[in-house]
Amino acid sequence: MAPATIICVGMAGSGKTTFLQRLNSHLHTKKEAPYVINLDPAVLKVPFGCNIDIRDSVKYKKVMENYNLGPNGAIVTSLNLFSTKIDQVIGLVDKKSDKFKHCIVDTPGQIECFIWSASGAIITEAFASTFPTVIAYIIDTPRSSSPTTFISNMLYACSILYKTKLPMIVVFNKTDVRDADFAKEWMTDFEAFQNALRTNSELNDETSNGSGYMASLVNSMSLMLEEFYSTLDVVGCSAYTGAGFDEFLDAVDSKVEEYNDYYQKERERIIKEKEEKEKEAKQKQLSHLMKDLGLGKKEPVDTLSDAEDEDDGYEHGLVEPDINEPQREYTFAEDRNGEIDENNKQVQEVYQKAFEKNSKVAKSDVAETIANYIRQQR
Numbered sequence: 001m002a003p004a005t006i007i008c009v010g011m012a013g014s015g016k017t018t019f020l021q022r023l024n025s026h027l028h029t030k031k032e033a034p035y036v037i038n039l040d041p042a043v044l045k046v047p048f049g050c051n052i053d054i055r056d057s058v059k060y061k062k063v064m065e066n067y068n069l070g071p072n073g074a075i076v077t078s079l080n081l082f083s084t085k086i087d088q089v090i091g092l093v094d095k096k097s098d099k100f101k102h103c104i105v106d107t108p109g110q111i112e113c114f115i116w117s118a119s120g121a122i123i124t125e126a127f128a129s130t131f132p133t134v135i136a137y138i139i140d141t142p143r144s145s146s147p148t149t150f151i152s153n154m155l156y157a158c159s160i161l162y163k164t165k166l167p168m169i170v171v172f173n174k175t176d177v178r179d180a181d182f183a184k185e186w187m188t189d190f191e192a193f194q195n196a197l198r199t200n201s202e203l204n205d206e207t208s209n210g211s212g213y214m215a216s217l218v219n220s221m222s223l224m225l226e227e228f229y230s231t232l233d234v235v236g237c238s239a240y241t242g243a244g245f246d247e248f249l250d251a252v253d254s255k256v257e258e259y260n261d262y263y264q265k266e267r268e269r270i271i272k273e274k275e276e277k278e279k280e281a282k283q284k285q286l287s288h289l290m291k292d293l294g295l296g297k298k299e300p301v302d303t304l305s306d307a308e309d310e311d312d313g314y315e316h317g318l319v320e321p322d323i324n325e326p327q328r329e330y331t332f333a334e335d336r337n338g339e340i341d342e343n344n345k346q347v348q349e350v351y352q353k354a355f356e357k358n359s360k361v362a363k364s365d366v367a368e369t370i371a372n373y374i375r376q377q378r
């Protein structure tokens with residue numbers, strides 16, 4: 001069975017690295033050592049052993065110096081450089097894929113550098129098209145206890161889900177500081193969230209009672225997000241104490257199933273649709289080309305030539321064949337047929353048909369067609 005890839009994303013300081021460190025040791029104690037990848041080029045120390053580390057191939061400080069970039073620009077550029085080798089990375093993971101059940105990936109703290117960059121999309125896409133891939137969105141629970149920060153975090157999660165089109169688990173981390181029950185309740189009970197909005201002191205003074213601008217904006221957003229919540233798995237974890245990690249692994253299993261049943265088919269459908277569109281566009285271009293060459297028309301081809309009125313064949317650049325010259329092959333030799341790919345085959349067929357139509361000769365031998373054409377002109 002293909003290993004599940006868990007891509008860990010989250011706001012800076014939400015605890016991604018600590019979460020992965022705990023997940024790594026949790027899997028080790030279960031004797032299911034994972035394959036670990038670090039994609040954060042700016043991190044100084046990774047507190048766990050990595051199988052692949054972006055810092056081994058891209059030097060973040062050098063990128064800053066060489067390209068004259070600030071911290072975020074250098075992270076994006078480092079990811080861009082790394083993504084050019086992503087097929088090799090996937091190859092390495094694939095080669096060892098029978099030795100582990102999970103591949104865990106840490107991403108840069110600056111979430112936007114990964115999620116909204118071209119390279120981030122290339123990297124996630126590369127994993128998702130090879131392995132069942134799940135996004136773990138890490139949230140700092142104590143910092144999301146106000147309805148506004150909670151909704152901002154949820155909006156971000158929602159945009160990531162629609163951007164990556166991959167199954168997502170929302171992980172409320174740091175439950176040793178604040179339990180995640182309030183967040184789970186807000187996600188399932190609309191009334192509970194409404195109450196929190198009405199009683200929140202940040203959003204209300206004594207008179208407004210939930211009717212202020214911010215409160216009504218948050219209210220509308222929560223309504224909009226209700227449907228999105230139903231697509232998520234929600235888990236409360238503490239990277240410090242290790243609580244909730246078995247529940248997280250169960251959620252990964254259920255999301256992998258979901259990936260296999262729904263997301264994979266949907267991805268295949270999108271890829272197929274894209275390929276068909278490209279094929280159609282190619283075919284259109286080809287018929288335009290044929291039209292430009294005059295090969296698709298019924299009327300005879302107009303040739304622009306200074307020597308149009310001359311009937312002497314020699315003036316048209318025709319020469320007597322050299323009897324000493326070896327006979328040329330005009331079609332591919334049998335053993336070269338395998339080199340023609342499907343597209344070329346189609347192009348060849350279209351040309352062949354156009355040729356036959358033009359010269360009114362049914363035979364497919366191109367050389368003979370040309371000979372007939374010359375005979376007719378004499």
Ligand SMILES: Nc1nc2c(ncn2[C@@H]2O[C@H](COP(=O)(O)OP(=O)(O)OP(=O)(O)O)[C@@H](O)[C@H]2O)c(=O)[nH]1
Nearest residue numbers: 011012013014015016017018109174177238239240
């Ligand atoms: N109490 C508590 N603190 C935690 C937990 N997980 C992480 N932290 C703390 O949160 C802070 C940020 O943790 P990191 O793991 O560095 O977070 P990160 O998201 O990887 O950070 P960046 O990569 O810099 O964005 C650190 O001080 C951690 O010690 C947890 O479960 N409980």
